[in-house]
Amino acid sequence: MQPFEIHDVPSVQDASNLLSEYGDNARLYAGGTELLLVMKSGILHYDHLINIKTVPGLNAIQYGEADHELKIGALTTHRQLERSEVVQRWLPLLAQVEREIANVRVRNVGTIGGNMCFAEPHSDPATLFLALGAQFKLASATMERTLSVDEFLVDAYEPALQPDELLTEIRVPLPGASTHGGYQRFQFHERPTVSVAVLLTLDDAHEGIKEVIVTVGCVNSKPFRATEAEALLGGKSVEEAQIASDKAGKAAAEMADPSDDLNGSSAYKKQLVAILVQRAFLQAYTRFD
Numbered sequence: 688m689q690p691f692e693i694h695d696v697p698s699v700q701d702a703s704n705l706l707s708e709y710g711d712n713a714r715l716y717a718g719g720t721e722l723l724l725v726m727k728s729g730i731l732h733y734d735h736l737i738n739i740k741t742v743p744g745l746n747a748i749q750y751g752e753a754d755h756e757l758k759i760g761a762l763t764t765h766r767q768l769e770r771s772e773v774v775q776r777w778l779p780l781l782a783q784v785e786r787e788i789a790n791v792r793v794r795n796v797g798t799i800g801g802n803m804c805f806a807e808p809h810s811d812p813a814t815l816f817l818a819l820g821a822q823f824k825l826a827s828a829t830m831e832r833t834l835s836v837d838e839f840l841v842d843a844y845e846p847a848l849q850p851d852e853l854l855t856e857i858r859v860p861l862p863g864a865s866t867h868g869g870y871q872r873f874q875f876h877e878r879p880t881v882s883v884a885v886l887l888t889l890d891d892a893h894e895g896i897k898e899v900i901v902t903v904g905c906v907n908s909k910p911f912r913a914t915e916a917e918a919l920l921g922g923k924s925v926e927e928a929q930i931a932s933d934k935a936g937k938a939a940a941e942m943a944d945p946s947d948d949l950n951g952s953s954a955y956k957k958q959l960v961a962i963l964v965q966r967a968f969l970q971a972y973t974r975f976d
């Protein structure tokens with residue numbers, strides 16, 4: 688690997704200022720699991736890496752009572768999320784998803800912010816965050832703004848970050864007591880081939896579906912809401928929806944646009960989407976017991 692200089696910064700403002708100063712010749716350096724891989728392989732090179740792990744307070748996980756949400760600092764590692772008592776108490780589905788990411792070595796250093804900002808399409812948390820309606824807080828030396836997952840993920844490897852901007856926090860609204868979630872993934876290689884999240888809200892008697900959200904990841908350039916599947920399941924009795932989940936899975940598969948690659952053919956991945964939607968729906972439903 689060609690030599691580079693590491694700049695330890697004490698604040699978001701300093702990181703942003705250095706990004707402005709060095710422009711395309713610099714990148715933020717969090718866990719480095721993606722960045723150092725592409726630099727080692729010679730695909731990309733930057734003379735300046737701005738180490739943001741030295742910025743205090745960016746790796747906190749907090750429960751925000753006022754808005755009933757989780758506040759996750761961008762520098763929080765996958766391992767922290769997997770093991771956090773706050774996450775296990777308030778959003779166990781996120782802990783479940785985090786536990787399945789990569790291997791313990793990657794989870795120990797890889798951050799949630801790095802996962803989102805690299806915008807690799809095969810991301811587990813992106814699929815779940817879309818279903819949960821997470822909000823991404825961005826900051827530079829001069830401004831702050833908040834984007835939805837869909838706004839933040841513009842395309843594969845293309846986050847909606849300005850050249851001097853950092854992702855600082857992810858805010859996740861917590862589902863109410865009458866909502867449960869399911870998450871299913873299928874994997875051949877290091878990263879998931881297909882991922883599906885379902886959030887299911889039932890009526891008080893647990894007999895009818897008040898709302899259902901279905902998101903599909905890894906098959907398009909970014910995760911998407913399978914609205915056709917949602918329409919087939921929403922407003923039905925639980926029994927009717929279980930029967931309709933076969934059609935819903937197929938409808939979600941129709942909305943997927945996967946390519947043929949080492950993970951399998953397009954047709955095979957669509958078949959996986961159809962099956963995982965059914966399984967995630969069932970998983971969410973069984974969590975009501």
Ligand SMILES: Cc1cc2nc3c(=O)[nH]c(=O)nc-3n(C[C@H](O)[C@H](O)[C@H](O)COP(=O)(O)OP(=O)(O)OC[C@H]3O[C@@H](n4cnc5c(N)ncnc54)[C@H](O)[C@@H]3O)c2cc1C
Pocket residue numbers: 714715716717718719720721722723724739761762787788789790793796797798799800801802803804805809810811812848852853854855877878879
């Ligand atoms: C072997 C392997 C297996 C994997 N398996 C999975 C898997 O199963 N599921 C899954 O979802 N993911 C998987 N991943 C991806 C993994 O989750 C990411 O590599 C990790 O989270 C990236 O975080 P990082 O801190 O290392 O990012 P870095 O490599 O430090 O940064 C990645 C990019 O994001 C930018 N960046 C980082 N932080 C910020 C920030 N706060 N603001 C703005 N820009 C920022 C950097 O400049 C860089 O361009 C895998 C990765 C590897 C290497």
